């Protein structure tokens with residue numbers, strides 16, 4: 590069955606047409622389809638409600654849209670193999686069990702059928718069932734192959750407010766947790782916002798004592814970030830899951846490096862710096878750290894300490910909204926462009942979507958080849 594589906598999907602044409610055609614029948618009622626989809630799941634299997642966040646209004650359509658997108662972009666299943674395996678592995682943190690896949694797949698098709706009206710046909714049922722089966726089997730295979738626990742409990746051992754909206758805190762995972770400097774982890778602030786997971790980047794390279802330091806900014810009405818900044822206390826437990834991300838150092842590279850950080854985007858940059866302090870002797874490293882005001886340059890003292898200790902490290906700071914700040918003035922992307930030339934450097938960029946986007950644009954103008962740029966954006970670009 591699986592092989593037949595794969596062959597069909599590789600041939601694709603027809604299946605893609607059927608999926609797109611059928612989705613277009615319900616697309617404009619997405620919100621209602623999502624409502625029906627969840628109601629169908631929770632009425633038949635009330636226990637599954639426990640897997641989802643308490644407040645679901647913000648992300649009512651999130652899982653439904655994620656599945657629909659996955660199904661419809663499945664034109665080249667091999668290309669999505671890694672992503673789907675990772676997603677399945679990651680779903681273990683939501684307590685998703687193999688038998689739930691069938692329930693969710695069934696509810697998805699029923700929900701679409703309910704809103705499509707008379708134009709829905711059995712061929713659409715089959716197309717969605719086939720495509721969903723391929724995705725589910727890849728996710729299940731990923732989950733099955735992972736030797737790690739679905740998540741780690743970690744105790745908060747230090748918590749410090751560094752600015753009105755910024756906290757730096759340290760946690761100690763109860764079991765060893767392997768990750769690479771520059772990667773990020775999923776975090777659930779179990780006591781205050783159960784079942785809401787967000788990604789945060791440790792600000793340290795892997796340490797012998799296993800501790801992880803996080804730098805978090807509370808954003809607007811943000812559920813998880815406000816809890817981590819304003820409510821989390823020493824002694825609380827959080828959950829941490831699945832290291833992800835590819836903004837890591839290539840040890841073979843001999844190029845000098847430029848790190849560009851906006852606000853708490855400094856976290857993965859500091860992790861990379863900490864790794865470099867362990868072996869670097871030959872590469873010049875330039876850190877550009879920008880924020881709106883000097884208060885938001887919350888970790889400057891530590892950066893300056895590192896720069897004083899390691900002769901290969903230089904730090905440039907900038908504020909975009911603090912006219913009397915004695916460092917550089919302006920957006921960090923513009924500040925980077927005032928220095929250089931940069932065509933031969935490795936770049937690492939981390940911060941908000943806006944900051945990352947403008948930095949990438951500036952680097953393109955400066956003719957830095959995109960293969961030399963790694964970045965993580967906290968919000969969509």
Ligand SMILES: Cc1cc2nc3c(=O)[nH]c(=O)nc-3n(C[C@H](O)[C@H](O)[C@H](O)COP(=O)(O)OP(=O)(O)OC[C@H]3O[C@@H](n4cnc5c(N)ncnc54)[C@H](O)[C@@H]3O)c2cc1C
Nearest residue numbers: 787788789790804805806808810811812813814853856967
């Ligand atoms: C790869 C990666 C690594 C990350 N690492 C870090 C990190 O080390 N430190 C850190 O502080 N954050 C980091 N983030 C951001 C973090 O994952 C959350 O998105 C952020 O903390 C907001 O979550 P929330 O639950 O508080 O807000 P939500 O409840 O998800 O969102 C509330 C509202 O705020 C808006 N919003 C969400 N994020 C932002 C933002 N960053 N700026 C402005 N508005 C926003 C949303 O659009 C929404 O309207 C990272 C994100 C990614 C993708």
Ligand code: HEM
Nearest residue numbers: 640641642648651652655656659683685689690693724725
């Ligand atoms: C084809 C199958 C599936 C796909 C493609 C899929 C995809 C996704 C994606 C992309 C997310 C967002 C992840 C994140 O933000 O970290 C998500 C969240 C979630 N998924 Fe799935 N999923 C699938 C099946 C399932 C199943 C079977 C369950 C079991 C009930 C499930 C439960 C959840 C839960 C609880 C969340 C988090 C809550 C939320 O964000 O609403 N998923 N899924």
